[in-house]
Amino acid sequence: DAGVTQSPTHLIKTRGQQVTLRCSPKSGHDTVSWYQQALGQGPQFIFQYYEEEERQRGNFPDRFSGHQFPNYSSELNVNALLLGDSALYLCASSDGPNSNQPQHFGDGTRLSIL
Amino acid sequence: RKEVEQDPGPFNVPEGATVAFNCTYSNSASQSFFWYRQDCRKEPKLLMSVYSSGNEDGRFTAQLNRASQYISLLIRDSKLSDSATYLCVVNEDSGGGADGLTFGKGTHLIIQP
Numbered sequence: 001d002a003g004v005t006q007s008p009t010h011l012i013k014t015r016g017q018q019v020t021l022r023c024s025p026k027s028g029h030d031t032v033s034w035y036q037q038a039l040g041q042g043p044q045f046i047f048q049y050y051e052e053e054e055r056q057r058g059n060f061p062d063r064f065s066g067h068q069f070p071n072y073s074s075e076l077n078v079n080a081l082l083l084g085d086s087a088l089y090l091c092a093s094s095d096g097p098n099s100n101q102p103q104h105f106g107d108g109t110r111l112s113i114l
Numbered sequence: 115r116k117e118v119e120q121d122p123g124p125f126n127v128p129e130g131a132t133v134a135f136n137c138t139y140s141n142s143a144s145q146s147f148f149w150y151r152q153d154c155r156k157e158p159k160l161l162m163s164v165y166s167s168g169n170e171d172g173r174f175t176a177q178l179n180r181a182s183q184y185i186s187l188l189i190r191d192s193k194l195s196d197s198a199t200y201l202c203v204v205n206e207d208s209g210g211g212a213d214g215l216t217f218g219k220g221t222h223l224i225i226q227p
Contacts, residue, residue: 033214042118042201042217043158056214090157092215100146100205103215105157 002027004106006091012112013081021076021109025093032074033103034066035090043090049074050097078111086113117141120202120218128226131192135221137202138184146205147178149187151198152220158201161187189223197225 005024013019025032031050035043045058049068068074072093078085088110092103117140127133139147147164162169164176164185175188185202199220206216 035215035217040219042219043215045214045216048214058214100163102148102160102163104160107157 004029004091004093004104006089006106006109008109009107010110010112012114014114015081015083017081018077018079019081019111021078021089021091021111022073023075023091023093023106024073025091026104029093029095029104030072031094031097031101032068032072033092033094034074034076035092036060036085037088037090037108039087046076048097055097081113083113086111118202118204118216118218120200120221122219122221124222124224126224126226127192129192129194132188132190133192133223134186134188135200135202135223136184136186137218138182139202139204139216140183141204141206141216142180142183144183144204144206147176147185148203148205148215149174149176149185150201150203150217152201153198158217161200192225194225194227197223199223 007022033048034046037043047057052068063079065077088108090108091106094101094103120137149161150158151161152158164178168177173190177186201220202218204216
């Protein structure tokens with residue numbers, strides 16, 4: 001039973017570039033949420049995808065966008081990268097978008113902006 | 115604004131001791147509550163959900179007080195392997211589905227031999 005998988009594990013970019021991060025949900029899960037975790041902070045909610053649509057969004061600018069595919073996998077895209085975008089990006093999946101469903105996290109992608 | 119507040123610690127506790135963490139949340143519309151554990155440079159892992167009646171899982175006991183808007187986690191007979199950061203997590207539902215998890219900054223626990 002595969003858990004949540006994310007790729008790549010590490011990534012180095014420079015300011016102004018664009019990045020795409022990928023996530024495959026846990027088997028049987030259809031909802032994917034993305035989080036940004038800066039050093040020493042708790043994860044911050046970016047957005048959630050269900051039925052290939054963005055359902056909810058946190059306080060992140062439009063430079064952050066995403067997509068969900070028919071197989072429930074998801075991508076996070078960040079344009080015009082800033083130094084402050086350096087963080088661990090976590091993908092979490094759940095069985096449906098309801099609030100009482102616990103979310104299971106992948107190992108994350110560590111993004112460094114130079 | 116949604117806020118979840120935790121004492122960051124660190125809590126230095128001898129092995130075998132009992133330790134308790136508290137967490138407060140600001141949004142009374144919060145629907146679901148969880149404790150996650152995060153090891154250094156690893157992903158958060160679900161420790162337990164928190165139910166209104168309180169719940170226990172082995173050495174771990176979670177309590178929810180909706181009136182005072184706080185959640186607690188009690189760890190009995192602490193083990194060296196319990197050393198980690200414990201994240202208090204709240205999930206809200208504004209009627210259109212979950213609004214995403216709101217995490218506290220975490221409480222750092224160090225179990226000493």
